[in-house]
Each structure stands twice: as C-alpha cells, then as structure tokens.
Amino acid sequence: xxxxxxxxxxxxxxxxxxxxxxxxxxxxxxxxxxxxxxxxxxxxxxxxxxxxxxxxxxxxxxxxxxxxxxxxxxxxxxxxxxxxxxxxxxxxxxxxxxxxxxxxxxxxxxxxxxxxxxxxxxxxxxxxxxxxxxxxxxxxxxxxxxxxxxxxxxxxxxxxxxxxxxxxxxxxxxxxxxxxxxxxxxxxxxxxxxxxxxxxxxxxxxxxxxxxxxxxxxxxxxxxxxxxxxxxxxxxxxxxxxxxxxxxxxxxxxxxxxxxxxxxxxxxxxxxxxxxxxxxxxxxxxxxxxxxxxxxxxxxxxxxxxxxxxxxxxxxxxxxxxxxxxxxxxxxxxxxxxxxxxxxxxxxxxxxxxxxxxxxxxxxxxxx
Numbered sequence: 001x002x003x004x005x006x007x008x009x010x011x012x013x014x015x016x017x018x019x020x021x022x023x024x025x026x027x028x029x030x031x032x033x034x035x036x037x038x039x040x041x042x043x044x045x046x047x048x049x050x051x052x053x054x055x056x057x058x059x060x061x062x063x064x065x066x067x068x069x070x071x072x073x074x075x076x077x078x079x080x081x082x083x084x085x086x087x088x089x090x091x092x093x094x095x096x097x098x099x100x101x102x103x104x105x106x107x108x109x110x111x112x113x114x115x116x117x118x119x120x121x122x123x124x125x126x127x128x129x130x131x132x133x134x135x136x137x138x139x140x141x142x143x144x145x146x147x148x149x150x151x152x153x154x155x156x157x158x159x160x161x162x163x164x165x166x167x168x169x170x171x172x173x174x175x176x177x178x179x180x181x182x183x184x185x186x187x188x189x190x191x192x193x194x195x196x197x198x199x200x201x202x203x204x205x206x207x208x209x210x211x212x213x214x215x216x217x218x219x220x221x222x223x224x225x226x227x228x229x230x231x232x233x234x235x236x237x238x239x240x241x242x243x244x245x246x247x248x249x250x251x252x253x254x255x256x257x258x259x260x261x262x263x264x265x266x267x268x269x270x271x272x273x274x275x276x277x278x279x280x281x282x283x284x285x286x287x288x289x290x291x292x293x294x295x296x297x298x299x300x301x302x303x304x305x306x307x308x309x310x311x312x313x314x315x316x317x318x319x320x321x322x323x324x325x326x327x328x329x330x331x332x333x334x335x336x337x338x339x340x341x342x343x344x345x346x347x348x349x350x351x352x353x354x355x356x357x358x359x360x361x362x363x364x365x366x367x368x
Contacts, residue, residue: 028167029056030121031174032198037125049247050126050198052181059119059167062111066124069111071095074104082106099138099293100131113161115289122165129246130164131292138293146220149309150299151274155212156238157291158271163202163239163250174201176251187244197249202239206254209235211273215309276309283307 036048063069072095074081076088086095086106095106102110109124109131111117122130134157142153163173175181176199184194213231216222227233232252239250272281283303287295299305 028059028119029170030059030167031056031170032200033057033121033123034125034129035123037128046196049196052175052179052198052200054179056170057121059116059121059169062117062120062124062127064124066108067111067127068102068108070104071102071110072104072106074106076105097296098135099296100135110292112292113165114292115161116165116167119167120165121167121169126164130160133246134160134291134293138297140221141216141219142297143299143309144220147310148219149215149276150297151276151279151309152212152216152219153297154274154279154290154294154300155215155271157294159212159238161291162271172203175199176201183249185244185249188241189245192245195244195247197244197247199249199251201253202250203253203255204235208271208273209254211275215274215276278308280307 030053032050032052034048034050038048072082072086072093074093075091076082076093077091079086079088082088082093082095083106085101086093088094093105095101095103099110099112102108109128112127112130112134113120113122116122137156137160138153140148141156142148143150163169166172177183181199183197183199185197186193187195210231213234216234217229222228222234228237235252239248239252243249274282279299282300287300290300294300299307
C-alpha cells in the first residue's frame with residue numbers, strides 16, 4: 001500500500017513538473033528594453049543604450065500616446081500642421097508614404113513590426129530607432145543598382161523584428177554578463193573606443209539563419225569583406241559589428257529546429273524564409289503583417305512585379321555545402337574562424353552603404 005502511494009506521489013510530482021515546464025515555455029517574457037531616445041538616431045555612447053530587465057518582463061501592446069496607430073487624417077489648415085512631413089489636403093493631413101512617418105498629424109514614427117502589435121517586447125523608443133535603421137537596411141539590401149534582393153531585405157527585417165519585439169524574447173535571449181550586462185567595446189565602423197554596449201547571448205535556429213544567408217550572400221554589402229562570406233560572419237556583422245554603434249552586442253549560439261531546450265528560437269523565428277529565387281507566396285499572404293519597410297518594396301507592394309531576385313543574388317551555398325558532405329549541419333563553428341575584421345574596410349563599407357542609400361533616395365526624389 002505504501003509503495004502504491006509512493007508511486008502515485010511520484011506521478012503527481014512528475015506531472016506537476018511537466019506542467020510547470022510547459023507553462024514556463026509558453027509564457028511570453030521580455031529580456032531587454034530601451035527607455036531613452038537618441039535624437040536623429042545618433043548614438044549617445046554614454047547616456048542612451050538598450051537596457052536589460054532585472055527580471056523578465058511582460059510584453060505590452062503597441063498602444064499609447066507614443067505609438068502611431070493611425071497614419072494621417074488629423075485636422076489641418078496648412079502643411080505646417082502636419083509637422084512638415086506631409087501635406088494638408090482637404091483639411092486633413094496626408095503623411096509621407098515612406099514607412100517612417102505616421103500619426104494623425106505625421107508627428108510619430110510608424111510601427112515597424114506590426115506582426116507583434118498586440119504583444120511586443122520592443123518599446124516605442126526602440127521602434128523609433130528601428131524606423132530610421134530599417135529604412136537604411138531596406139535601401140541597402142533590397143533590389144537596387146548595387147545588386148540587392150528584396151527577399152534578403154524582408155528576411156533581415158523579420159529577423160530584427162523578432163529579436164527586438166517578439167513576446168517570447170526571453171526564450172532565445174539571455175544577458176551575457178551579470179545584470180546589468182554592460183561592457184565596453186571598440187566600434188570598428190567608426191573607430192570609437194570604449195563604446196558602452198548591452199551584451200546578450202542569442203540562440204538562433206540553424207536552418208533559418210542559413211536560408212537567410214542564402215538570400216543575402218551576393219548583395220553588394222555582403223561582398224565587401226571576407227568575414228561576411230559565411231553564414232556566421234554575415235550574422236556577426238549584423239549583430240556585432242553593425243550593432244555596437246547602437247549599444248548592442250549579441251553573441252550567437254545555434255540550435256536545430258527539433259531541439260527542445262529552454263533557449264529555443266522556435267517561438268520567435270518560425271517565419272517562412274523568403275527564397276530569392278522564388279518568393280511568389282507573398283501574393284497569397286497578408287503583407288500587412290510584414291515589417292513596414294518590407295511592405296514598401298516594389299516586388300512586395302506590386303502584384304505585377306516578378307517575385308524573383310536577379311540571378312547573381314541567388315546562388316545557394318548552405319544546401320550545396322550540405323549536399324557535399326556537410327551532413328546538414330549548415331553552420332560550422334571552427335576553432336580558429338576567419339575574423340570578422342579580416343579583409344574588413346570600414347571606410348569601404350561606409351562608401352558602399354552611402355552610395356546605395358544615396359542612389360535610392362535620388363531615385364525616390366526624381367519620382368516625386
């Protein structure tokens with residue numbers, strides 16, 4: 001009798017532990033936030049960077065005075081009533097359609113990651129920074145005269161939206177150092193020393209990251225440095241080299257899609273990755289759930305534009321490596337990898353970025 005009672009007790013304890021584990025895995029929690037603004041998106045290395053939560057926090061809806069849930073429509077008498085970011089037409093503000101401006105009087109920043117508008121870990125301050133950064137990212141990696149690819153841009157925007165805004169952020173993101181997890185690093189893009197950064201460990205899914213790299217590897221910016229000519233190097237550029245100037249530094253870890261660990265990316269990075277060779281599925285989906293800048297890309301916004309990037313931007317690499325004997329382990333972490341800064345020329349990267357962005361804005365201006 002005592003033995004049966006003990007067995008029942010063990011079963012109850014085991015069931016309770018399983019329920020607790022499942023509850024922990026589905027609870028939405030946030031690992032970091034930002035409560036300050038860098039005017040003009042110019043980093044203040046000492047005063048304003050993202051912040052770790054001392055205890056994982058609950059996600060919040062993108063609502064309130066600093067979130068733009070409408071675009072235009074505010075009463076006006078002249079363009080100045082629309083913050084000079086739109087026009088006063090028939091007594092109502094009509095805001096610029098640039099993916100940045102929003103609000104009834106064009107006074108706010110458009111929500112950048114509408115997929116997470118009902119429950120998000122990103123603050124309105126982070127949304128403001130993303131609005132300006134995402135415009136540059138889209139102009140740089142999307143289809144342009146430099147050989148970009150819209151599929152690549154959408155995938156990168158989805159990645160950053162997931163990193164910053166996913167309500168399950170705490171499942172795939174941990175602070176790398178004891179709270180507040182602050183460190184100081186050299187910014188290789190500017191040469192600025194002792195840049196204050198929030199250091200995080202981020203776990204990503206291997207198939208997702210490799211498919212993302214396949215869509216981006218032959219864009220102009222990805223061809224600049226040797227350190228970016230691999231999946232790991234490309235991601236490190238996004239989350240370390242390019243992120244230091246914005247107060248972030250992410251150390252990457254990888255897991256397979258079927259790994260059942262607490263630090264899983266399944267909840268946040270379960271997007272279908274757009275393939276540069278054919279992303280016609282966009283014609284059957286609700287594009288309003290895509291990042292705002294992605295919605296404005298020509299091949300996404302127009303049903304008549306081919307859903308295929310230029311051939312030069314569509315060479316697959318990870319699948320080829322797997323077929324050549326890689327065993328499907330698409331990201332290999334080696335003992336002495338090529339440094340991200342090997343072959344890296346910060347000035348050249350800046351020139352490439354500047355030329356592409358300037359060309360994009362010149363084309364946009366001529367169309368006005």
